[in-house]
Structures are given as structure tokens and as C-alpha cells.
Amino acid sequence: MSSETATCSAPKRPKFRHLEQLSMAIVCVLVMGCACIFVDGFATIGNATGMLLTMSIVGMLCCTMLFCLASGDFDLSIGSVVALAGVSAVCVANAQNSVALGVCAGVGVGGLIGLLNGSVVAYLKINPLITTLATMQAARGLAYIAGDGKTVTASEDFAKLGGSLSIPWGSGHISIGYSVLVMLALLVIFGVVLHYSVFGRSVLALGGNEEAARLAGIPVKRTRLMVFVLQGLVAGLAGVLLAARLQTGDPKAEVGLELKVISACVLGGVALTGGRGSIFAVIWGMLIMGTVQRAMDLQQIGIYWQFLITGSILLAAVIIDRFKSKLG
Amino acid sequence: MSPSYLQFDGLGRTFPGVVALDGVSFSARSGSVHALMGENGAGKSTLLKILAGAQPPSSGRVILDGQPVNFRGTAEALKAGVAVIYQELHLVPELPVMENILLGHAPSTFGFIRRGAMRQRAAELLKELGEEGIDPDMKTGLLSLAQRQMVEIAKALAWDAKVIAFDEPTSSLSARETDKLMEVIAKLRDAGRCIFYVTHRMEEVYRICDAVTILRDGRHVATHPDLKSVSRDELVKQMVGREVQDVFNHSPRQVGAVRLEAKGLLGKGLSRPLNCKVHSGEILGFFGLVGAGRTELMKLLCGIEKRRGGEVLLDGQPLPAGQVAAAIRAGLVYAPEDRKAEGIIPIASVQENMHLASRWRLKVGGAFIASKKEAEITRDFTAKLGIRTPGPWQEIRLLSGGNQQKVILARWMSGPVKVYLLDEPTRGIDVGARAEIYKLIQTLAAEGAAVIVVSSDLPEVLGLSDRLCIMRQGALVAELPRVEFHPEAILKTALPVELETVS
Incomplete structure (x- = not known):
């Protein structure tokens, strides 16, 4: 085919360049369709907004985990960072009687852990798995220390951050949580950054072939550091919003969140080996995970079975990922 | 003169866009040392990899002792008695010498290793090589490079290898260590083994080898069953081969x-x-x-x-x-030697690869990429350099080597x-x-x-x-x-x- 399609005649770009994205979109629609038909109470507006709300924390973190995976790294510390940020934000807000300071503290502490992760991985060249495993433990410990081992109750002002926006709809109204709005905003922002910014393309180049990126003059270390800092900041923000919604800073919150986030990304088709990923992949992956979770809740499937099912889905996803990269 | 033991019959190997071996046929006898010579990229390493079972041939076959063999992995090659000793040795530095020597087939009973038998066997093999000085219990990583090479040879003997191929074995050895290796190789030959010897060093070829095969550009140039009858100049000529063709069209330029x-x-x-x-x-x-x-x-x-x-x-x-x-x-820009490892992002598109370095130049509004301008430049260069791709979105790894190289050149040419x-x-x-790349240069x-x-x-x-x-x-x-x-x-x-x- 190369001979006649040579050179300059404006080439047509295939509509769906990555078949797997199309396939994941189809899977996503199928899963949601099945849920609508077979699960009572799934196809309602109330359920949709509720589902988005439960997905919002995972959704926010998927945005930055996408960058992390695209650059060929991992961040396992996010679950602990979410808890730590929540506890810190509530404590500071209570002590200083200032919601703004509390938010800054939560987001800031997330950013600091990200900075630590990024510096160690990028500049000291320590394996990200080990590094973030260590900070995962350390951040969890810090969360307990900050809250003195207990959950901390948030002030009413602080809890307002966990409220929702009411939009008139027909006779009633639908309420969309602020954290859902934040998730949507982050999806758009990080999608644009990944696909259209110098930074985003550098991240993909780095994950695709670090040596080639370095030789082309891309600041590899700085880029990698930035990815971890962003991840930390977003985890901090997610922690603040979660604490506001639950009206408590809970040091036990979100254990295992990192695995849910990575599962959602990989399920959507973000390559674990780096270099390949798109915001749509993340959206499909998230929606599939969210739908399955919601359907299981509505069907009152026991928590033990839920573990089994989500675990199986992740395993299936990585096998598919391997299969896809082998095909390529 | 012994009959031919190992025979290559029309051996070919292609990689996407590259012909590494093209219908190579020759044979080697047991009880002799057969040199394999050629310039870099002549196909020597590919031939060794096929021999070792590390890569299957795309065409042709390897005939061992009259039987066509088709190794589906290095383990099968070893079992058939074919061992290749690469320049970078494949030993586990943390394990003791004896475990390395018998790696993968240690003497065992019900899955438990018999360490005594293992030690004894390893010591025997080392003795056969005249390396009694190496303690079978010693951690392999503590040995000198020459000693580790001997361990590697002992490993080949442990498989009872009839064919042993050496890939530039003396490149990091001192003169004395080289002498020692030559002795060992002579001993292995005299024991009736078929030895392959890949090297650039003419001196060693004349010292140890009995026959020589010359490859060039993946093709077989000549096999001289009796090395002594060929002069050194003749060998060099055959290695260099090709006349300096007029694809270069050299004309004097204004030098500033x-x-x-x-x-x-x-x-x-x-x-x-x-x-x-x-x-x-x-x-x-x-x-x-x-x-x-x-x-x-x-x-x-x-x-x-x-x-x-x-x-x-x-x-x-x-x-x-x-x-x-x-x-x-x-x-000042550099287009690296190892295109795949250092030049391209294999799974990224042609356009992405072309603009990898010029990122900071083609920006609009601060951090965002001027995609339209990039697409335009990609089109221009695709036409100008005759890059054959179905479109700028094509993943670069699916292009031929020549076209990949053109994309890398375009990456730099788009800047000052x-x-x-x-x-x-x-x-x-x-x-x-x-020829197109030469013209471009x-x-x-x-x-x-x-x-x-x-x-x-x-x-x-x-x-x-x-x-x-x-x-x-x-x-x-x-x-x-x-x-x-x-x-x-x-x-x-x-x-x-x-x-x-x-x-």
C-alpha cells in the first residue's frame, strides 16, 4: 500500500485510529445497556447522579494517573494521600477557622508528597513501584498521626464544599455534586494538556522511549517530576472534596484506591508499559468500572463477591493489555 | 579431512525493512576452527543467533550431522549440542561457578540438587579446560573476565556441545589471556568439535582457524576450506567488497x-x-x-x-x-546509531516523531502545540524527502528503516x-x-x-x-x-x- 499512498496527497486519517478505543467504547455502551435493562433502578436520573458522585474521586485521580502511566511510571501512594489530605485539611480548617487555609493545606500536602515521589523517582532513579509503596505507607501513617488515630469532624462551612449544584429539570431538579464538576473539569483540562500541549506530548514521548526523548532534548527528569507533583496535587484536592462530602477527615479512607484507579485506566486501554494513552481510554475505563460497581450495589451483591468481581475484571484487563501489545 | 558436520542451506532472515541474511549456504567440518568474517552489519550476529536457536530463520535451514534441525529456542539448540558464547557472557554473577556451569540441567534426585555430584562434574569440566584454579564454589561474579569466559566454555561442554561458536572472544582479553584461550580452542578442536570463530582480528584468524567464510551485506561472499591458501589482502578485499559505487556522485563543495x-x-x-x-x-x-x-x-x-x-x-x-x-x-544535532532504541518513539506517529525535538519552537499560546503548522511541516517533509507512509498518523515502527531515518533527519532539518x-x-x-539518504546528506x-x-x-x-x-x-x-x-x-x-x- 505504500507505493500509491506515497508522499503528499492529503492523507485521510482513519476515524478510529486505535481500534481498542473503539472496542472499549462499545464494551462500555454494552455494559451500561445491560445494566439499564437488567438492573432495577439503574436507568434513573437519581442513579446517574449518584453514580457520578461515587465515581468522582476515582475519576479525578484517573486524570493524573493517565499521565503517570503514559510516562511509564506508577503511583501507588494516592489512596493514602487522599486520606492524609482529608485529615490535614479538616484539622487545619478547624484549628485556623478558615476553610481556605484548610483547602490549601490539603492540596499542599498532596503536592509535597508528589514532589517527594517525583524527586526520588526522577532524580535518584529509584523504581517508582518501591518509592510510592514507601510513601503510601508513610502518608497513611502521617494521616493517623495528624488525626491522632481518629476521624476528625469537619465544620459546617467546610462541609459546604461537599455540596451540590441544583439544576432545574422538568418539575423537579437534579443535583450534581461539586466533586463531579471538578472531575469533569479535570477530565477536560488534562485531556487537552495530554493531547495538545508540549508537556503532554513530552510525557508520552518519555513513556514511549525515554532515550529517544532525552536525545531529542526533552527535559526528561523535569517532566517526570511534574507528573508526580500533578498527581499529588490532584490527590490532595480529591482528599479535600471527599472529606467535605463525608464531613469528616478519615485516616482510614480510600484504602486500595490506587488499584481502582490503575484498573480503570488499564481497562480503558492505557498501556502499562507507557507511551500509549488517551483521555477517552480513561473515560471508558472509568465508566465501565463505575457501572459494574453501581450495578453490584443495586443488586445487593455482597462485598466479598464485589472484591472477587472487580479483581477478575482487572486481571482480564491486564491480560487484554498484554494481548494488545503483543499484537502490535 | 573430516566430512562436513554443520551445514547452512540457503539461510535467510528478514526484519521489517531489512534483509539481515540472504540465502547463505556453506558448511563447516568437525575437528576444525571455522572463522566467520565480515564488516559490521554483514550478518555474522544474525547467523550466530539462528545457530543458537535465539531466532528462527525466515528461510533456509540448518543441517546438523546430516539432519535438518529447527531449533525453537536456545534450550533445544543446547540439547542438540550447539552452544554460542557471546561477547557479553550470560552468567548469573550471584551464583557459584558450579551452578552456572550446570545451569538448567543440574544433577538431581526427585528435584533436589545433588551438590556433591554437581561440584565433581563442574571440577571435571574445568580440569578439562586446564582451569583447576577456579573453585567451583566461588561466586561467579568474583572471577576475572577471562575466567568467566572459561566458565562459559565449561557450560557449553556440560551440554556436550559438538558445535561451539565464539563471538569476538578476545575483544576484552589481554595478550596472555588470549594465548590461553587459543590453547583451549585448539584442544576443543583436537577433541573433534566444530568451532566457529567470529572476529575482526586477522592475526587471530591466521593463528587459530583452519577455514574461513566471509559475509557481506547479509550475503555469502566466499568460503575458503583451506585458509592457508588465501592471502590476508585477499580476505580484506573480499570483506570490503563492493566497488565504491557512483551512487555518491561526489562533487566538490564550497567549504567555509x-x-x-x-x-x-x-x-x-x-x-x-x-x-x-x-x-x-x-x-x-x-x-x-x-x-x-x-x-x-x-x-x-x-x-x-x-x-x-x-x-x-x-x-x-x-x-x-x-x-x-x-x-x-x-x-548541533545528533541522529543516533541505534535508531530503534535511541531515535524513534516506536508507537508514536510519524508526525509526533518528526516534531519531537522542535516542540519548543512550534508553539502557539505558550505551552500548546501549533498542530496545524506541524501538520503542514510534516506534509512538506514527507513530500520533500519522499517518506513513504500512508499518512502522518502512521505509527513509525511500521515504516521501513530508511523511512524511519528520513523522519529523524526531518526532525532536525525543520530547525536551524x-x-x-x-x-x-x-x-x-x-x-x-x-542512495536517497546519501543525496540528502x-x-x-x-x-x-x-x-x-x-x-x-x-x-x-x-x-x-x-x-x-x-x-x-x-x-x-x-x-x-x-x-x-x-x-x-x-x-x-x-x-x-x-x-x-x-x-
């Missing part, structure tokens, strides 16, 4: 001022301070064998490796050490570049695409850039260069103007030193 100058450059891979200059409009060739330090020199020049001493001046301005981005911004460092620009690229020089071309392909550097630098063992040993280009003399200069002392 000094663009790039290295003064007293020192760093990784260089054995003594190096000085060189390249002028505007000039193509400077760098020839040498693998390991001569050419790639290392390029990496020092463009700041990928940090230099330990000396200066690099671009248009008279010093470049900071170890900063690729600064070098690129100043107009003063000096190009091109490391093996035509490695793994077929003849047709080569000449155009770059004619437009006023200074171009350094590193190549192990002698006809290529001779055809392209206005001036030639020869490197050997980390040092610049000769600098020749075009009128003094004599292939045989150049190859002799590039070969390692002890050759000359003996001849």
Missing part, C-alpha cells in the same frame, strides 16, 4: 569557516585527548571498528555524555558540557541546524533508500551545514566524505584528505594494534 571544533576532548570511551574540526559545507567521515569510540565521541560532542575535559566550540562559542537541549538550541552528527545513518537500510552540506558521518561501512564513508578521521581504541589515529583514500590502508589502520606488531 570552521563550524564545530573539539579541543582536547576527554570523556567516556576516549583513551586520549581528541582534537578535530569540521567546516561549513564539509562532510567529515569517521571510520573505525565497533568499539573504536566513535559513538562515544559523538555523544560527548552533543552533550549526551558529560565530557571530562576539553572544549567543544560551535561557531567559536563554547557549548556547556552534558546538555543536549543546549546543544540542540545552538544548532549548523552541525549534523549522523551516527551510522544507513545501518539496516536497503540499497535504494541508502550531500544537500545538507551544500546548504552550508557541517556534517559528520560515522560509519563502519567503508565504501560509504569513502564515497561521502571530503575528509576522513580514523579511530581506533578510543583515539583518533589518522586524518586523511579525500585524495588519500585507499580502502585497504584505511582498514588496516582501523584494525587493533597487535595485528601490526605481528605482521
Whole structure:
């Protein structure tokens, strides 16, 4: 085919360049369709907004985990960072009687852990798995220390951050949580950054072939550091919003969140080996995970079975990922 | 004379866009040492990999002792008695010597290793090689390189290998260690084994080998069953082969001022301070064998490796050490030798790869990419360089080597570049695409850039260069103007030193 399609005649770009994205979109629609038909109470507006709300924390973190995976790294510390940020934000807000300071503290502490992760991985060249495993433990410990081992109750002002926006709809109204709005905003922002910014393309180049990126003059270390800092900041923000919604800073919150986030990304088709990923992949992956979770809740499937099912889905996803990269 | 034991019959191997081996047929006898010679990229390593079962051939077959064999992995090759000893040894440094020697087939009862039997067997094998000095219980990583090589040979013997192939075994050995290895190889030969010996060192070939096969560009050039009847010059001629073809169309260009100058450059891979200059409009060739330090020199020049001493001046301005981005911004660019590992992002698109480096130039509104402008430039270069791709969105790994190289050249050509460092620009690229790349390089020089071309392909550097630098063992040993280009003399200069002392 190369001979006649040579050179300059404006080439047509295939509509769906990555078949797997199309396939994941189809899977996503199928899963949601099945849920609508077979699960009572799934196809309602109330359920949709509720589902988005439960997905919002995972959704926010998927945005930055996408960058992390695209650059060929991992961040396992996010679950602990979410808890730590929540506890810190509530404590500071209570002590200083200032919601703004509390938010800054939560987001800031997330950013600091990200900075630590990024510096160690990028500049000291320590394996990200080990590094973030260590900070995962350390951040969890810090969360307990900050809250003195207990959950901390948030002030009413602080809890307002966990409220929702009411939009008139027909006779009633639908309420969309602020954290859902934040998730949507982050999806758009990080999608644009990944696909259209110098930074985003550098991240993909780095994950695709670090040596080639370095030789082309891309600041590899700085880029990698930035990815971890962003991840930390977003985890901090997610922690603040979660604490506001639950009206408590809970040091036990979100254990295992990192695995849910990575599962959602990989399920959507973000390559674990780096270099390949798109915001749509993340959206499909998230929606599939969210739908399955919601359907299981509505069907009152026991928590033990839920573990089994989500675990199986992740395993299936990585096998598919391997299969896809082998095909390529 | 013993009958042929190992036979290659029309062996071929292709990689996407590259023909590594093309219908190679020859045979080797047991009880003899068979040299395998050729320039870099002639197909020697591919042949060894097929022999070792590490890669299947695309066509043809290997016949061992009259039986066609089709190894589906190195384990099968070993079981059939074929062992290859690579330049980088494959030993587990943390394990004791005896476990390395019997790795994968240790004597055991019900899955439990019999350490006594293992120790005894390892000691026997080491004794056979005259290496009683090596303690079978010693951690392998503590041995010297020569000793580890002996362990590797013992490992081959443990499989009762009838065919043992050595890939440049003396490249890191001292003269005394080389003597020792030669003795061992002679002993193995006298025991009736069929030995393959891959080397660049003519001296060793005449010392130890009985027969020789020469490969060039993946094709079989000649097999001389009796090495003694062939002269050294004849071998060199057959290795270099091809006439310097007129694909180069060398015509004198306007050579201008000094663009790039290295003064007293020192760093990784260089054995003594190096000085060189390249002028505007000039193509400077760098020839040498693998390991001569050419790639290392390029990496020092463009700041990928940090230099330990000396200066690099671009248009008279010093470049900071170890900063690729600064070098690129100043107009000094490097197209690496190992395209796949260092040049391209395989799963990214042609357009993405083309603009990898120019990112900071083609921006709108701060951090965002001027996609339309990029697409336009991609189209322009695709047309100008004749890059064959179905479109700019195609993943670059699906393109042929020549087209990949053109994308990398386009990556740099889209910016204001003063000096190009091109490391093996035509490695793994077929003849047709080569001619196009040569033309492109000449155009770059004619437009006023200074171009350094590193190549192990002698006809290529001779055809392209206005001036030639020869490197050997980390040092610049000769600098020749075009009128003094004599292939045989150049190859002799590039070969390692002890050759000359003996001849």
C-alpha cells in the first residue's frame, strides 16, 4: 500500500485510529445497556447522579494517573494521600477557622508528597513501584498521626464544599455534586494538556522511549517530576472534596484506591508499559468500572463477591493489555 | 579431512525493512576452527543467533550431522549440542561457578540438587579446560573476565556441545589471556568439535582457524576450506567488497569557516585527548571498528555524555558540557546509531516523531502545540524527502528503516541546524533508500551545514566524505584528505594494534 499512498496527497486519517478505543467504547455502551435493562433502578436520573458522585474521586485521580502511566511510571501512594489530605485539611480548617487555609493545606500536602515521589523517582532513579509503596505507607501513617488515630469532624462551612449544584429539570431538579464538576473539569483540562500541549506530548514521548526523548532534548527528569507533583496535587484536592462530602477527615479512607484507579485506566486501554494513552481510554475505563460497581450495589451483591468481581475484571484487563501489545 | 558436520542451506532472515541474511549456504567440518568474517552489519550476529536457536530463520535451514534441525529456542539448540558464547557472557554473577556451569540441567534426585555430584562434574569440566584454579564454589561474579569466559566454555561442554561458536572472544582479553584461550580452542578442536570463530582480528584468524567464510551485506561472499591458501589482502578485499559505487556522485563543495571544533576532548570511551574540526559545507567521515569510540565521541560532542575535559566550540562559542537541549538550541544535532532504541518513539506517529525535538519552537499560546503548522511541516517533509507512509498518523515502527531515518533527519532539518552528527545513518537500510539518504546528506552540506558521518561501512564513508578521521581504541589515529583514500590502508589502520606488531 505504500507505493500509491506515497508522499503528499492529503492523507485521510482513519476515524478510529486505535481500534481498542473503539472496542472499549462499545464494551462500555454494552455494559451500561445491560445494566439499564437488567438492573432495577439503574436507568434513573437519581442513579446517574449518584453514580457520578461515587465515581468522582476515582475519576479525578484517573486524570493524573493517565499521565503517570503514559510516562511509564506508577503511583501507588494516592489512596493514602487522599486520606492524609482529608485529615490535614479538616484539622487545619478547624484549628485556623478558615476553610481556605484548610483547602490549601490539603492540596499542599498532596503536592509535597508528589514532589517527594517525583524527586526520588526522577532524580535518584529509584523504581517508582518501591518509592510510592514507601510513601503510601508513610502518608497513611502521617494521616493517623495528624488525626491522632481518629476521624476528625469537619465544620459546617467546610462541609459546604461537599455540596451540590441544583439544576432545574422538568418539575423537579437534579443535583450534581461539586466533586463531579471538578472531575469533569479535570477530565477536560488534562485531556487537552495530554493531547495538545508540549508537556503532554513530552510525557508520552518519555513513556514511549525515554532515550529517544532525552536525545531529542526533552527535559526528561523535569517532566517526570511534574507528573508526580500533578498527581499529588490532584490527590490532595480529591482528599479535600471527599472529606467535605463525608464531613469528616478519615485516616482510614480510600484504602486500595490506587488499584481502582490503575484498573480503570488499564481497562480503558492505557498501556502499562507507557507511551500509549488517551483521555477517552480513561473515560471508558472509568465508566465501565463505575457501572459494574453501581450495578453490584443495586443488586445487593455482597462485598466479598464485589472484591472477587472487580479483581477478575482487572486481571482480564491486564491480560487484554498484554494481548494488545503483543499484537502490535 | 573430516566430512562436513554443520551445514547452512540457503539461510535467510528478514526484519521489517531489512534483509539481515540472504540465502547463505556453506558448511563447516568437525575437528576444525571455522572463522566467520565480515564488516559490521554483514550478518555474522544474525547467523550466530539462528545457530543458537535465539531466532528462527525466515528461510533456509540448518543441517546438523546430516539432519535438518529447527531449533525453537536456545534450550533445544543446547540439547542438540550447539552452544554460542557471546561477547557479553550470560552468567548469573550471584551464583557459584558450579551452578552456572550446570545451569538448567543440574544433577538431581526427585528435584533436589545433588551438590556433591554437581561440584565433581563442574571440577571435571574445568580440569578439562586446564582451569583447576577456579573453585567451583566461588561466586561467579568474583572471577576475572577471562575466567568467566572459561566458565562459559565449561557450560557449553556440560551440554556436550559438538558445535561451539565464539563471538569476538578476545575483544576484552589481554595478550596472555588470549594465548590461553587459543590453547583451549585448539584442544576443543583436537577433541573433534566444530568451532566457529567470529572476529575482526586477522592475526587471530591466521593463528587459530583452519577455514574461513566471509559475509557481506547479509550475503555469502566466499568460503575458503583451506585458509592457508588465501592471502590476508585477499580476505580484506573480499570483506570490503563492493566497488565504491557512483551512487555518491561526489562533487566538490564550497567549504567555509570552521563550524564545530573539539579541543582536547576527554570523556567516556576516549583513551586520549581528541582534537578535530569540521567546516561549513564539509562532510567529515569517521571510520573505525565497533568499539573504536566513535559513538562515544559523538555523544560527548552533543552533550549526551558529560565530557571530562576539553572544549567543544560551535561557531567559536563554547557549548556547556552534558546538555543536549543546549546543544540542540545552538544548532548541533545528533541522529543516533541505534535508531530503534535511541531515535524513534516506536508507537508514536510519524508526525509526533518528526516534531519531537522542535516542540519548543512550534508553539502557539505558550505551552500548546501549533498542530496545524506541524501538520503542514510534516506534509512538506514527507513530500520533500519522499517518506513513504500512508499518512502522518502512521505509527513509525511500521515504516521501513530508511523511512524511519528520513523522519529523524526531518526532525532536525525543520530547525536551524549548523552541525549534523549522523551516527551510522544507513545501518539496516536497503540499497535504494541508502542512495536517497546519501543525496540528502550531500544537500545538507551544500546548504552550508557541517556534517559528520560515522560509519563502519567503508565504501560509504569513502564515497561521502571530503575528509576522513580514523579511530581506533578510543583515539583518533589518522586524518586523511579525500585524495588519500585507499580502502585497504584505511582498514588496516582501523584494525587493533597487535595485528601490526605481528605482521
